[in-house]
Amino acid sequence: MTNTAFKEGEKAIVIEIHGTMEFRNFLLANGISIGTVITKNYSPSFSKLTNFSVAGKMISLRNTDFSAIDLAKI
C-alpha cells in the first residue's frame, strides 16, 4: 500500500521494510519492525513528513523513508 492510499486515522501492519540494514536497525530502535501495527496521524504536504502512532509514541519520518515500509491495511 502506498503512503497516499494510507489515509489519516487508518491502521496498518508493517509487512516488509526495504532499505539498508542500517535503516532497518534505525527503525527497530524506534520500535518499528515487521508485524508492528501503526496508525497514520498526519502527512501534510508542506512538511514532506508522515507522522504515525506506534506503541504509544507519535513518530515522524520523511515521506521518502516512510515509503520504504510496506504496509497492509487492517
Next chain:
Amino acid sequence: MKKFALVGKPNAGKSSLFNLLTGLNQKIGNYSGVTVERKIGQFQDYEISDLPGIKTLRSTSPEEKISKEAILQYAKDKTPILFVANGMQFEDNLMLFSEIADLQIPCILLINFKDDLSKNKIEINTTSLSNTLGCPVLLMNSRDGDGLSELEYHIKRDGFKIPNAICRSLYDSFENGLLVNSFEKDLAASEANGKNDHAEDFFKRQKVISSMIRSSITEIKNRDNYLSQSKKWDGFLLHPIFGLLFFLFTLLIVFQSVFYLSGFPMDWIDSGFGKLIELVQTNIKVDWLASLLSDGIIAGLGGVLIFIPQIAILFFLLGLLEQSGYLSRISFLSNRFLSKFGLSGQSVVPLMSSWACTIPAIMSTRIINDPKERMAVIMASPLMTCSARLPVYTILIALIFPDPTAGFFNMQGVLLLGLYLLGLIATLLVALIVNKRSKIKPNPLWSLELPIYRFPNWRNVFYNMYQKTKTFVLDAGKIIFIVSIILWFLASFSPKSETFIENEYQSQLLLEQKDTPISLESIALEYSYAGYLGKVIEPVIKPLGYDWKIGIALLSSFAAREVFVGSLATIYSVGSEEDALIKTRLKNEINGKTGQPRFNVATCVSLLLFYVFALQCMSTVAIVRRETDSWFYPIFQFVGMFILAYIAALFGYHLFL
C-alpha cells in the same frame, strides 16, 4: 559514597525525578534530548548520575554514546541503575530495560507517569512484573512526586536487584569483551553476510516482553485515547495555514511581551540605581571612592541589571514553549523549509535554544544525528539572537524609537523582532554555506518524536526562568564588575597633569561653538588612558560612525557582548557632570564635529548590525572548541563573524547617514 544512575529512553521523566531526589534544578522540557550530558547530584548517601536518554545500547548518536559508555562501565562495576520507564510507552521502554537486564546490573524499574496510566485506566500489576523480572518494580509520577516515598524506601534499603536475563546475547557479547564500540563493526559485518543480528536480537526480546506485558497489564488499547487529545490540537497547530500563522503569532507575542511587560519593572530598577548613585555621592566623602562606586561600579552594573525583567520574560515564555510540547511541533512545521538550507526539524531545538544562550544550544546539537547538519548548526547558531544581545539592542532601539507606540504595535518590539529575524536569516545562510562546503559525511537516518501536549509545570517554568536569569546576572555581573573598575581607572586617570588638562579646557572654551558645549570632565576623559587607547582604535571604527568612546565599549565587550552597555554607562558617567542615567546620557551625547547627536539613527543602526553578526562571547568560542574538538572551527567562526559584522555595520551606517 554509594552511587546509582538514572537511565531510560528520551523524555521518560528522568530529569524531573533527578530534581525531585537531589533538590537540584536541571533543565526539564517536553521533548526528546533535553539532557545531553551526564549530570551529578546527591540524594542522602548516594551520588546520582542523570544520563541522557538512550533508545538502545546499539545507538551511535553522540548524546546516546555518553549513556552507552556509562552503562557499560556500570556493568563492569556493578553500579546500580534506577531505570525510568515511560508508563504510556511501556513495551518500548522494556526493550531497553531488557538490554540492561542482560548486562546483569542491579536495577529498580520505575514506571513513570502514573497519573497518565490511571487517567487512561491502564493497570500494571507491579508484583507480577517484579516476580517475572527479578527486581523491584515501582509506580511513580515524577511531575508531582506521587510515589516518591516508596522509591526512597527502596533506595534506602539498597533495594537494587540483579534482574533475570531476558535474552542473553548482549550479556554473552559483553562477557567476551565484544560489546564496547563493536556495534558499528557488527553492522558492517552483518551488511556483508546479509545476516541482521540486531533484528534477530530485537525479535527475541520482543517475544519475551510481549508475553510479560500480556500477563501484567490490563488494558493496553486505551493508549489511543491518550494520544487523541494531542492529535486534536495538532489538527490546528500543524495545519498548513493556521499552524504557520499560529507560529508567527506566537513569535510576535513573545517579542511584544518582552517590551510591554517589562516597562514598569525596568523603570523601577532604573530609578533604584539612580537613587543609589545619589546616596553614594551624598554620603561618601572620599571623592575618588564616591566616583569609583557611582561612576564606575554602580553605573556599569546598573546599565545591565536594568534588563533583568526583559531577560526573565524571554526565558519564561521560552520555558512555556519547551514544557508544553509545542517546540517539537515547530520542528515538524519547519522541517521542509529548513531542508532548503541543509537542515532538518531536529535543528529547531538547538536554534531556538540559542535565543536564550548559545552555549547550551551548541551542546544540544548532540541530538542531531547527522554530523554534517550538526556542524552547520554549531557554526551558524551564534548568529541567533542570544539574551546577551538583548541589553545592547534595547538601549539602541530606544534611541532610534524614543516614542515606541504606533497604533496597536510597539515599534520597539517590531524592530526587536526584525533583529531576531535578521539573525535567523544569517544563521540559515551560514548553515547553507557550511552544508555546501563541508566534507563531513552526512547521516541520512532521521526521525522526530512528537511528545503529547502537557500543561506546563509552573514550578519548573518559574524555577528555570529564575535559574537562567540568575546565571545571566552572576556571569555578566562578575565580568561587568571587573571591567567597570578597569574602565573607571583608565577613564579617571591621565598621563597628563591636571594643569595641562585645565589649560586645554580653557583654550577649547575660547573656540567653543554654540551647539557643542565643552566640559572639564569631557576634556579630562579625552586625555585619560582610556582616551589615548580609544584614539588608537578610532581609525578602524571611524568608518562605522563610532567615536573612540564607543570604540572602548566595543573593545571591552569582546569577551562578552553584554558588557557593552555597562562599559558605555561607565565611560559616559566618568565623562559627564550630570547624574542622568545611561539612556538620557547617550541621547544627550553630542558629536563635537557635527553638533548632531552622537547616537543618531545611522550610528545606532550600525551598532545594531555589528552586534547582530559579531561573535563577542569567549564562552561560545570555548564550547565550539570542545564540541568540534578543533581550534580551526572556533577561530574561523570568530574571524568570519567579525568581518561580516564590520561589513554590515559599514553598510548600515552609510545607508542611514
